[in-house]
Amino acid sequence: MKLPFAYSxxxxxxxxxxxxxxxxxxxxxxxxxxxxxxxxxxxxxxxxIALFADLHYGEATSTDWGPQQDINSTRTMTTLLEKENPxxxxxxxxxxxxxNVPIPNASFYWDQAISPTRRRKIPWATIFGNHDDAxxxxxxxxxxxxxxxxxxxxxPISSVSDEEMCSFKGTSRLELMKKEIENNILSHSxxxxxxxxxxxxxxxxxxxxxxxxxxxxxxxxFLDSGGGSYPEVISAAQVRWFQNKSQEINPDSRIPEIIFWxxxxxxxxxxxxxxxxHKPCIGSINKERVAAQEAEWGIMDILVQRPSVKAVFVGxxxxxxxxxxxxxLWLCFARHTGYGGYGNWARGARIIEMTQxxxxxxxxxxxxxxxxxxxxxxxx
Numbered sequence: 001m002k003l004p005f006a007y008s009x010x011x012x013x014x015x016x017x018x019x020x021x022x023x024x025x026x027x028x029x030x031x032x033x034x035x036x037x038x039x040x041x042x043x044x045x046x047x048x049i050a051l052f053a054d055l056h057y058g059e060a061t062s063t064d065w066g067p068q069q070d071i072n073s074t075r076t077m078t079t080l081l082e083k084e085n086p087x088x089x090x091x092x093x094x095x096x097x098x099x100n101v102p103i104p105n106a107s108f109y110w111d112q113a114i115s116p117t118r119r120r121k122i123p124w125a126t127i128f129g130n131h132d133d134a135x136x137x138x139x140x141x142x143x144x145x146x147x148x149x150x151x152x153x154x155x156p157i158s159s160v161s162d163e164e165m166c167s168f169k170g171t172s173r174l175e176l177m178k179k180e181i182e183n184n185i186l187s188h189s190x191x192x193x194x195x196x197x198x199x200x201x202x203x204x205x206x207x208x209x210x211x212x213x214x215x216x217x218x219x220x221x222f223l224d225s226g227g228g229s230y231p232e233v234i235s236a237a238q239v240r241w242f243q244n245k246s247q248e249i250n251p252d253s254r255i256p257e258i259i260f261w262x263x264x265x266x267x268x269x270x271x272x273x274x275x276x277x278h279k280p281c282i283g284s285i286n287k288e289r290v291a292a293q294e295a296e297w298g299i300m301d302i303l304v305q306r307p308s309v310k311a312v313f314v315g316x317x318x319x320x321x322x323x324x325x326x327x328x329l330w331l332c333f334a335r336h337t338g339y340g341g342y343g344n345w346a347r348g349a350r351i352i353e354m355t356q357x358x359x360x361x362x363x364x365x366x367x368x369x370x371x372x373x374x375x376x377x378x379x380x
Contacts, residue, residue: 038213039123039188039205042087045356047207047218050086050349050366052077052117053315054094056131056340058101058109062139066100070112072339073347076368077116080337080349084366089117090220092315092334093129093262094341098228099137104169106132107179118186125188125220126180127201128173129262129316130227135170172229173200196237198224204245210356217356218256219249225263225293225314232263236297243302253308256359256379258352264314266292267300268331271324282376283322283333284365285345291317304328310361310379313350318343321350321365323376330378335365 041047055073060066081089096109117124177200180187192202201224209215221242226232250257268290277283303309304327311323311330318341323332335348348367354360364375 037185038208039088040208040213041210041217041354041356043210045210047088047354047356048084048086049088049090049352050080050084051090051092051313051315051334051352052080052113052337052349053092053334054129054318054336054341055091055113055338056094056097057113057338058106059097059340060100061102066340069339070109073337074112074116076337076339076347077349079368079370080366081116081120081122083370084349084351086122086351089122089124090260090313091124091126092260092313093127093225094131094315094338095126095129097131097134097340098170099131099134101171102136102168104171105175105179106171107176110176110180111183114180114184114187118184121186123186123188125203125205125222126177127189127222127260127262128176128198128224128228130225130232132176133171133173133228135229136168138168173198173224177201192224193241196224196241197235198226198230198233198238200224202238202241204249206249207354216249216255217359218258218354219246219308221246221257221259223259223261223299225261227263232294233297234261234265234293234299239298239302242299246306246308250308253306255308256310256354256361257306257308258310258361259303259312261312261314263293263316264290264331264333265300265312266296267326268292268314268333271326271331272320273322273324277322281322281324283320283374285319285321287319287343287345288317290320300326311363313352319345321348321374323363323374323378332363332378335367 057070095113096106098106177191190203196202201222203222205220206216207218209217225234269292272290273281273286277286309329313332315334318336320333321335323330334350337349348365351366352363361379362377365373
């Protein structure tokens, strides 16, 4: 057989090298959720997720109180991880309070927030809340007769000068996500498509069978609900992305789907308990009104049409931890985990547990003191 070009061993080697490089780049562009590092059910056919919501690291950094809250939050997460030993952790937004952070790189505090999970070598994913890339807000008391207080800035990073460490510059979502992905092999977070607004933490992760990494048992969707440098919305573009992506990877709605974002949709207001939490809702605190997104652009209409969607989980409201049914799915709040942010309610985390065969989805709240409450079966 006559070849269309002259055979050259060197040319073949170069072609192979380019092919190999293309594969490596494709893997890197796809984040860490590859066949080499799949997220799988455990050998006992269960998969447990801990939701850490509203940590608010970096709050009031110029005071003694602020850094102490970060220490308390780290202790809380460490305790909860020891109690529950989850297979995966989801940071459900407001990881940092960027509007309190007087440094150009809020990833200093972001890194502190994920350290308890990383230390235990548990994989995780993050989404953004309304405080994570908010611009720095000058405290009014800095302009009082006593003047600006002595700043307590972090120790200089080798590549950042002392002056830059306290230059009052914000950190964008893209910068925070880039540093997390680049520096942590256990992170399954992703940037998502660049043409979406809000445009960063929109991605989907597959939870695979314990004995077959190609067999999807559940799909976790993450959506950026805005805030900070964006309006507090899930945009029409994100709705179309979810429609197209879910149709592409789960066309017959055979695989159960679970949804995560930070700021509750307006649908949460429709099902919110009045005063006490009563059946069919379940939870332990109902201390404030639902602080919903600014507008509703169709995401809930799409979710209720898909029988595969089992539940939506959000944070944002520190004084709510209930789950309530909404048509054929469940709307759930996490539990305020961090000591930063408003409210003095006891800290904890919402736990999600799936079983593989037959599929089931249940959830409960684990408190920092070790107690457990509000267990509920969300799907069976």
